[in-house]
Amino acid sequence: MSNEIAPPNSNEADITDNIDEQEAAAVLKAELKAEYKELAIQGLWKNNPGLVQLLGLCPLLAVTSTVTNALGLGLATMLVLICSNITVSAIRHWVPKEIRIPIFVLIIAAFVTCVQLLMNAFTYGIYQSLGIFLPLIVTNCAIIGRAEAYASKNPIKQSAFDGLMMGSGFAIILILLGVIREILGQGTLFDGANLLLGDWASVLRIEVMQLDSQFLLAILPPGAFIAMGILIALKNAIDSHIKSKKVVDTEQVIERVRVNFDS
Numbered sequence: 001m002s003n004e005i006a007p008p009n010s011n012e013a014d015i016t017d018n019i020d021e022q023e024a025a026a027v028l029k030a031e032l033k034a035e036y037k038e039l040a041i042q043g044l045w046k047n048n049p050g051l052v053q054l055l056g057l058c059p060l061l062a063v064t065s066t067v068t069n070a071l072g073l074g075l076a077t078m079l080v081l082i083c084s085n086i087t088v089s090a091i092r093h094w095v096p097k098e099i100r101i102p103i104f105v106l107i108i109a110a111f112v113t114c115v116q117l118l119m120n121a122f123t124y125g126i127y128q129s130l131g132i133f134l135p136l137i138v139t140n141c142a143i144i145g146r147a148e149a150y151a152s153k154n155p156i157k158q159s160a161f162d163g164l165m166m167g168s169g170f171a172i173i174l175i176l177l178g179v180i181r182e183i184l185g186q187g188t189l190f191d192g193a194n195l196l197l198g199d200w201a202s203v204l205r206i207e208v209m210q211l212d213s214q215f216l217l218a219i220l221p222p223g224a225f226i227a228m229g230i231l232i233a234l235k236n237a238i239d240s241h242i243k244s245k246k247v248v249d250t251e252q253v254i255e256r257v258r259v260n261f262d263s
Contacts, residue, residue, distance in 0.1 A: 069129050084147055088104060
């Protein structure tokens with residue numbers, strides 16, 4: 001009788017390898033989905049640049065007197081954030097650590113210049129309204145911070161999505177401030193929308209309430225500080241409510257065990 005062991009079936013080995021590859025792909029897909037979800041939550045709520053990090057407050061408080069100005073600055077900031085994140089992520093392996101910050105600033109400045117020229121050419125009215133605060137996007141710490149903290153360490157797709165979520169979170173706060181200040185200050189919504197979207201957008205103007213004169217406190221920067229404080233207080237209250245609810249839900253109920261010794 002021969003003691004030789006028969007070689008394993010190659011088909012079974014191939015099937016096992018395919019199953020392992022499928023499991024690995026499923027795990028990788030689940031991890032990637034969880035990462036995108038976390039990026040969205042961080043950008044829109046937990047780590048919002050305007051509401052939590054309080055970055056870029058100078059333009060945020062200065063130009064949000066109307067929804068149109070807020071929308072214009074929000075879109076410009078989002079575009080610069082996405083493009084700079086993509087570029088920084090693409091060149092992250094070739095940038096020396098010693099000079100990475102100056103290079104990031106140059107990249108951001110290049111995209112801000114492109115956005116500024118485009119707005120000057122196609123939306124000159126909103127370009128004039130934003131004024132100096134449009135080129136000041138270069139100094140927005142939220143953009144430099146995301147380039148340094150995330151884009152310089154992660155692939156292009158995740159960096160682009162991070163830029164989109166952070167930019168969206170910043171734009172939402174800008175628009176909310178614009179809504180509050182425009183309604184209280186002028187009693188309107190989307191006043192001057194034609195400056196950003198074209199002549200057809202004149203029909204978007206809504207008169208919410210009739211005011212005999214403008215409410216200057218809401219229009220001027222002090223009104224922006226008050227409105228910003230209200231938004232921060234609301235977020236903190238919501239976070240506290242969610243945290244307390246989670247604590248109540250996770251409390252374990254200890255049941256009493258009754259032992260009967262009667263025979």
